[in-house]
Amino acid sequence: MESCPILFPTHHSSSSTSFVQYPSHLQSNLINIVTTYGSGSGNKDDQSKVSGDHGSVVDHKPISDTSDIAQKKGKKQEKKMRRPRLAFQTRSRVDILDDGYRWRKYGQKAVKNNKFPRSYYRCTHQDCNVKKQVQRLSKDENIVVTTYEGTHTHPIEKPNDSFEDILNRMQIYANF
């Protein structure tokens, strides 16, 4: 996997097709980028009311409006905190890509159509609610799909060559 610098096109502009070189030490080659928005998945996120009580998780305040009761009937129309979701596929032998941020694994679940489990990570920051999930495709063991959800509210910790630029581009995509 080493010494195979792959280029991937950034298709943000219709005319100019820029390429970003992928460092070989990342042991991964970017294949595809898909940006979606959390319209379907609700932001149930942390209810902070588990049976374990006094969980005192992050004081994540929901976006409860004044007329939340009235909205409860309508619901699922707007709001839902459309946090941007960015998914990109890489051809890599390792699941965890060092993107410069520190992640804490908080779950691992097996999905139906894939024999490989999906890992859930969260950015280890107090105010940073960025999550990401990593999954390896069952069809191609070499393909790893990494999905980012949210936007970092703090600067990157370990700048990583081109990866920072890639992430920066992704943020641009995510915003609009």
Next chain:
DNA sequence: CGGCTTTGACCGGCGC
């Protein structure tokens, strides 16, 4: 020792 991974339980949404 501290931070992180592991792992089963739990929970909410959705479909039957």
Next chain:
DNA sequence: GCGCCGGTCAAAGCCG
């Protein structure tokens, strides 16, 4: 209502 399915929690243990 029940069970599947995907996402999260949290106790315990691992590892530098």
